[in-house]
Amino acid sequence: MRAPYGLNILDNCLTCPVREEHLFCNLSPHAGQRLNEIKSTAVYPKGAMLFIEGQQPRGVFVLCAGKAKLSTSSREGKTIITKLSDAGDVLGLNAVISNRPYEVTAEMMEPGQANFIPRESLLQFLKDHGEVALRVAEQLSRNYYTAYEEIRTLGLATSPSEKFAKLLLSWSTKITQNDGMTQVKLTLTHEEIAEIIGTTRETVSRLFSDFKKRQLLQLKGSTLVIRNRPALEKIVQS
Amino acid sequence: MRAPYGLNILDNCLTCPVREEHLFCNLSPHAGQRLNEIKSTAVYPKGAMLFIEGQQPRGVFVLCAGKAKLSTSSREGKTIITKLSDAGDVLGLNAVISNRPYEVTAEMMEPGQANFIPRESLLQFLKDHGEVALRVAEQLSRNYYTAYEEIRTLGLATSPSEKFAKLLLSWSTKITQNDGMTQVKLTLTHEEIAEIIGTTRETVSRLFSDFKKRQLLQLKGSTLVIRNRPALEKIVQS
DNA sequence: GAGGCTTCGTGACCGCGATCACAAGCGCGA
DNA sequence: TCGCGCTTGTGATCGCGGTCACGAAGCCTC
Numbered sequence: 001m002r003a004p005y006g007l008n009i010l011d012n013c014l015t016c017p018v019r020e021e022h023l024f025c026n027l028s029p030h031a032g033q034r035l036n037e038i039k040s041t042a043v044y045p046k047g048a049m050l051f052i053e054g055q056q057p058r059g060v061f062v063l064c065a066g067k068a069k070l071s072t073s074s075r076e077g078k079t080i081i082t083k084l085s086d087a088g089d090v091l092g093l094n095a096v097i098s099n100r101p102y103e104v105t106a107e108m109m110e111p112g113q114a115n116f117i118p119r120e121s122l123l124q125f126l127k128d129h130g131e132v133a134l135r136v137a138e139q140l141s142r143n144y145y146t147a148y149e150e151i152r153t154l155g156l157a158t159s160p161s162e163k164f165a166k167l168l169l170s171w172s173t174k175i176t177q178n179d180g181m182t183q184v185k186l187t188l189t190h191e192e193i194a195e196i197i198g199t200t201r202e203t204v205s206r207l208f209s210d211f212k213k214r215q216l217l218q219l220k221g222s223t224l225v226i227r228n229r230p231a232l233e234k235i236v237q238s
Numbered sequence: 239m240r241a242p243y244g245l246n247i248l249d250n251c252l253t254c255p256v257r258e259e260h261l262f263c264n265l266s267p268h269a270g271q272r273l274n275e276i277k278s279t280a281v282y283p284k285g286a287m288l289f290i291e292g293q294q295p296r297g298v299f300v301l302c303a304g305k306a307k308l309s310t311s312s313r314e315g316k317t318i319i320t321k322l323s324d325a326g327d328v329l330g331l332n333a334v335i336s337n338r339p340y341e342v343t344a345e346m347m348e349p350g351q352a353n354f355i356p357r358e359s360l361l362q363f364l365k366d367h368g369e370v371a372l373r374v375a376e377q378l379s380r381n382y383y384t385a386y387e388e389i390r391t392l393g394l395a396t397s398p399s400e401k402f403a404k405l406l407l408s409w410s411t412k413i414t415q416n417d418g419m420t421q422v423k424l425t426l427t428h429e430e431i432a433e434i435i436g437t438t439r440e441t442v443s444r445l446f447s448d449f450k451k452r453q454l455l456q457l458k459g460s461t462l463v464i465r466n467r468p469a470l471e472k473i474v475q476s
Numbered sequence: 477g478a479g480g481c482t483t484c485g486t487g488a489c490c491g492c493g494a495t496c497a498c499a500a501g502c503g504c505g506a
Numbered sequence: 507t508c509g510c511g512c513t514t515g516t517g518a519t520c521g522c523g524g525t526c527a528c529g530a531a532g533c534c535t536c
Contacts, residue, residue, distance in 0.1 A: 082389060155392050158316075197395045397492080442492090486529095494519105
């Protein structure tokens with residue numbers, strides 16, 4: 001079975017083998033059944049907007065395949081990326097729970113697939129299944145921690161190099177290599193990195209040059225090799 | 239009845255007349271009763287730390303009287319204040335729900351009183367009363383929004399003056415005067431304001447002078463008068 | 477393979493705000 | 507009331523990073 005955008009449709013992406021902490025995994029059979037009834041699956045091309053900052057919350061999206069970036073921007077056009085999401089993440093939960101407008105824009109960075117659960121159905125579902133409500137609370141709590149980390153980064157780290165080092169480390173912890181080094185596939189443009197750490201494209205460019213010169217990292221094509229983690233950690237130190 | 243620190247002890251500060259959205263208000267009689275059993279009340283002097291960043295979560299504090307500041311700091315000693323709390327606020331909820339260390343330090347800014355609910359008791363209470371769990375989710379969602387606003391402020395507003403204006407406006411919306419102007423009791427030091435907007439004490443001093451010169455605000459003793467809201471809003475514009 | 481669009485590298489400049497330093501104001505307790 | 511310590515005002519300096527400007531290098535389409 002072949003979907004648009006060269007993507008294989010996943011049969012039921014609510015059952016996620018990977019993420020233990022996933023909101024809708026390991027539900028009771030009854031709850032799982034009910035969830036399947038109220039969800040609907042759709043496929044999105046690169047650049048698709050799942051929802052846009054300021055819109056009334058229609059519902060949540062459970063990302064099954066593909067990556068999405070969450071961002072917010074000021075009137076003057078300055079944009080910051082607050083989170084990169086991938087399969088398993090639940091998007092729009094805060095807005096739905098608190099019935100406020102989506103606080104961020106969710107844009108697909110590559111073709112992907114997501115389950116949509118309308119707001120009213122979800123709220124009813126949570127009322128009927130109290131045990132899931134507590135898991136929602138836990139998920140919201142995780143969201144909060146992520147946001148909180150962001151505050152620390154933006155508020156406490158003064159220099160762009162500090163934030164850059166922090167970002168690199170956050171990438172390298174995900175995929176650890178057998179030897180001391182770590183390599184990550186670099187899918188972001190300098191512009192996007194700048195929007196994550198709150199600086200300009202040019203500064204990111206200069207940071208890359210600088211860090212290469214200082215033997216902290218290395219670029220093989222689009223693969224980023226972290227060569228000296230301790231030194232990066234020393235730059236961060238917060 | 240007279241408590242230490244010149245504070246009148248409140249009889250039962252879980253019943254709050256003011257805040258409709260309060261977590262533990264308007265509970266079912268049974269739940270309210272149960273809550274009363276597991277909570278304990280204490281009185282704190284100015285400067286008391288309810289909990290400290292990094293500590294294992296012992297439980298939540300429901301602030302009944304007094305103000306508290308939530309802050310986090312880096313190893314180098316730089317500190318940011320993430321929130322000012324007053325009566326009705328629930329502190330430490332995120333840490334308790336997700337069982338992670340307290341992410342901030344909560345310090346009393348003036349003498350006050352708080353109810354303490356131990357972690358285990360609270361979790362059991364939430365399991366027994368599913369309807370309260372959903373309200374916890376809503377509270378967490380509000381916490382998230384607050385954090386999110388902070389991210390926008392720190393990440394999108396470039397200049398200190400922008401953040402300062404934003405802060406002033408957030409104060410002035412709370413107490414509106416009959417004429418165009420608003421006045422607020424200023425209880426924070428310049429140092430603390432600096433820690434809120436992420437700049438230095440000197441810059442805050444200069445901002446005050448500057449804004450006074452530009453007729454945006456005025457100081458009568460410790461009372462801050464906002465004289466030109468539209469102009470402040472124009473400075474913010476994000 | 478040629479053209480055009482996005483992304484990236486780098487130099488030059490400059491202004492803002494951090495830092496340091498010190499004096500003056502203010503409040504609070506002995 | 508005095509004096510000490512916490513606050514606040516303000517000047518001088520300086521370096522980082524934002525901004526502008528341009529050219530080079532990928533990369534996808536036709």
